[in-house]
Amino acid sequence: SQTIHQWPATLVQPVGSPLSLECTVEGTSNPNLYWYRQAAGRGLQLLFYSVGIGQISSEVPQNLSASRPQDRQFILSSKKLLLSDSGFYLCAWNRLTAGAKVGLFFGSGTQLSVL
Amino acid sequence: GESVGLHLPTLSVQEGDNSIINCAYSNSASDYFIWYKQESGKGPQFIIDIRSNMDKRQGQRVTVLLNKTVKHLSLQIAATQPGDSAVYFCAENIRGYQKVTFGIGTKLQVIP
Numbered sequence: 001s002q003t004i005h006q007w008p009a010t011l012v013q014p015v016g017s018p019l020s021l022e023c024t025v026e027g028t029s030n031p032n033l034y035w036y037r038q039a040a041g042r043g044l045q046l047l048f049y050s051v052g053i054g055q056i057s058s059e060v061p062q063n064l065s066a067s068r069p070q071d072r073q074f075i076l077s078s079k080k081l082l083l084s085d086s087g088f089y090l091c092a093w094n095r096l097t098a099g100a101k102v103g104l105f106f107g108s109g110t111q112l113s114v115l
Numbered sequence: 116g117e118s119v120g121l122h123l124p125t126l127s128v129q130e131g132d133n134s135i136i137n138c139a140y141s142n143s144a145s146d147y148f149i150w151y152k153q154e155s156g157k158g159p160q161f162i163i164d165i166r167s168n169m170d171k172r173q174g175q176r177v178t179v180l181l182n183k184t185v186k187h188l189s190l191q192i193a194a195t196q197p198g199d200s201a202v203y204f205c206a207e208n209i210r211g212y213q214k215v216t217f218g219i220g221t222k223l224q225v226i227p
Contacts, residue, residue: 044217106158
């Protein structure tokens, strides 16, 4: 069965510090990978998605970047964090094949607090 | 687009009653819809999905209804339990495209 791992679970970082959040998927190959952000009590905002190694699509202009160095690894980064980067970050995956479900499956999330 | 700047509406339901959570989707080209449940501090969990060639689909205690004419989706939870308390999101997708767009979510509070 497929599993998705996301870490760390919580992170407190000072303004101006760098960020690296990692997500890995097991049990599948060539997944689509996604990073979402959720502000407290709000909806889900798509930040990045990737359909393959080195292929990144950005949905909103921001202080963050994403990379996919391996097929099942997706990394969210920042060189200098802003206060507005605080939030709950969620990694997700799906795999598009003919007739297959396309529903996203989410990791457990990282609660980032920038102080 | 994604309604990420809005506060979540809340639905309060007595334990044992049926819950109906509604969602209006935006893209008439969407042909696949999903409901998610998100408990506090956790990632969203897949509940049930439906394709646009159907107007109803049933799972265990849950039913999703799709009205393509008015672009409306609903999730019905039978005999609501305290463990159903969570935020529920609908999501839409155009098959063959990677992007899954989420609605603003509804917070369900079950009153014991």
